[in-house]
Amino acid sequence: MKNITIIGGGVIGLCSAYYLQKEGHAITVVDRGEITDGCSFGNMGYMSPSHFIPLASPGIIAEGLKHMLSSSSPFYIKPRLNRDLMKWGYHFWKNSNATKVFRNAPHLNALLQLSRSLINEMRTEIGDVFEMEERGCLMLCKQQKTLDHEFHLADEAEKFGLQVDRLDAAQVQALEPAVELAIAGAVLFRDDCHFHPGLMMIALKKYLETKGVRFQLNTTVTGMEKTGNTVRAMITDTGRIAVDQVVLAAGSWLPVIAKMMGTHILLQPGKGYSYTYSYIENNIRYPAILVDGRCAVTPWGSMLRIGGTMELSGINNKVLVKRMQGIYESARNFYPGLKIDPPPADKIWNGLRPVTPDGLPYIGRLSKLSNVIIAGGHAMLGMSEGTGTGKLVSEIVDNKKNSIDISAFSAERY
Template identity: 40%
Template sequence: MSATRQQHVVICGAGIIGLCCATALRARGHEVTVIERTPEARDGCSFGNAGMIVPSHFIPLAAPGMPALALKWMFNPKSPFYIRPRLSVDLITWGLRFLRAANPAHVARAAPLIRELSLASRALYEQLAAETANEIGLVQRGLLMLCLSQHALDEEAHVALRARELGLPAEVVSGAQAAILDPGVRMAVAGAVYFPLDCHLSPQNLLATLLRRALTAGVKFQWSTEVTHWRTASSRVTAVTTNNGEIPADAFVLAGGSWSAATVRSLRLTLPLQAGKGYSVTLPHPRQLPHLCSIFTEARVAVTPMGSTLRIGGTMELSGLDESIQRARVAGMTEAVPRYFPDFSAEDFRDLPVWHGLRPCSPDGLPYIGRFGRYHNLCAATGHAMMGLSLAPITGQLVAELLSGEKTSVAIDALSPDRFG
């Protein structure tokens, strides 16, 4: 434990980000209370995701080409992307900021930072696996970006080139070489890009492990408790108001996922955030079990072996906090499987429960990590979109460093929650 002054820190949200913040803060000696609006037996975005740790995802969502692709997909009910048209000032402002960020200069600035965060997080996952006899199920075999067409493979080859320029190993392989890399499944692909540093794990096991470690370390949890208001005094937050009473503390962490923006609205803080709904379906007895995780490049579907099960996940629907399931989009996902893995059938997925989660998405594809200028003792830890699991351990470490008055191990000015003014 460090010699910094011990504080009482309240964390709003017990998803993967909140739990990683809790354990990192507790390891520095702080008293930590996590407030979570759902009961302890819960679900949510951090549980049913694809479980991938992805240094390969160094290009932010806001990138050139994305707006045109999004527009094309909008009109196909089975496509992986959809924005529910609605007159929402938040959505329109978010969209304009997304368009502004989707340029080469932003990607050039963001990519090295995402790379640094990803590699630091990956190292922390290795450490966690070592400390827990790998009960989180970390598998370090890499990821295949599988391409049906030569055109997609050529585009991915460009990404591979940029990855190597950033010092990330990436190899373009033929269909035959992909089959050698993953003998667990028969594929029908033109080729793939192999990212050997990517890993996968079981999110459920990870969350259970983190919760157990937090409890053992002395972190307190208040389940079924929702942060509704904040009490302030000049430039400090002094307490959170909840349905179970007021909880005073020295510092606060906002880790409320897609609900974060609404949670700080009463503080008049603007945090541009849209929920990006995604689905997953888990096959309990797959016909074949790949050894590696992969992404179907054209279909934008993530495929992850988890123990003896196989999970497929995907879609990005900007429909506000609506949690309904759009069956056509789920069908779009499951119908993609036999195109890449021809021994599977879309029927394999019929009647399986569909899981959904709301990813907290910032307009520029970067998370919000840092103190709010207006309230110095309130720290944001949200907006990780498609990389929340991947970046959770480093997010926890950075928040703990900040609230302990230490220099952060990664420069995070670009992640400020105030960056949109």
């Protein structure tokens, strides 16, 4: 049995705790908050094997530049003189081509499929209480040229063994009898599932408590004590915590804490917004990415969440209401029959995705620190890759053969 301290109680920290406690280790999760909000709570709740194409992909730079000056755009990089952002941007640009996408996609696919294969077992253990539905996810396209491109991606998805349906507008409408749509068609990725991320996090935390996992909450890590290449203790605002093994799962704050350990992680926070309607009388049934609207919608019974945007503007939680307005208008545009009001400004949620330059997470040990494992940088896919990442972390701790090849996830690749 090892004593393991996990820094960060987001989905990656909790999934790591879940698999580590199964192996009999003594776990403490340290978080600066109460684990009741944050990026792992207000997201869209997709578990998407279909998302095997990284954010850094052909055309994304041109799209970012095109939207640069629009306050309601779905993708935005705030121009500023920041060394890390410039280095990140350089590597993002270097990864945004077909060669790199074809190199990275199989690694994403392996982690996504591993994670998907594990979620049902977790649901059975922690309780079927987080609105999980295995119905698939629609990629809705407004324009025919977008649909043609999605059909092409569907071909690639089939090569990875995913089940896809290519649907025209009437076929999609038949899936959504209660709400009128205005689209060209869609691809239905049948292996995807979705759940309520906040309820999943609450259920997982509760389960971990019953299994003896300790939670040290409202505790911010502010520094590290090291001897040679070993972290001996963490300094926090509530006191010193001696550590044996550390799992660093601090989401967008990975670089801040890595720096305290004397190392460097290349990552940018990517802000997204969402708003949740608590009751929709005639709701949609399928979660959907509105592909050429660059946003997403997720139903859970009569609840509905709309969300999206990727805003690289540093660590802050400033809400630009116009961006949420853009998401709302997209949703109305794709679903003219959906009766929803504009989100009230004071109820807009925002969260920071931890975005790496190539869309692959960082999972593994660091050569310069003998007792630290990094688990983070999952960008838009933290819920989709949480279970697989947790399993990999426990395998790394126990020096077991990994379920999948993790060499591409090295935290030292930049």
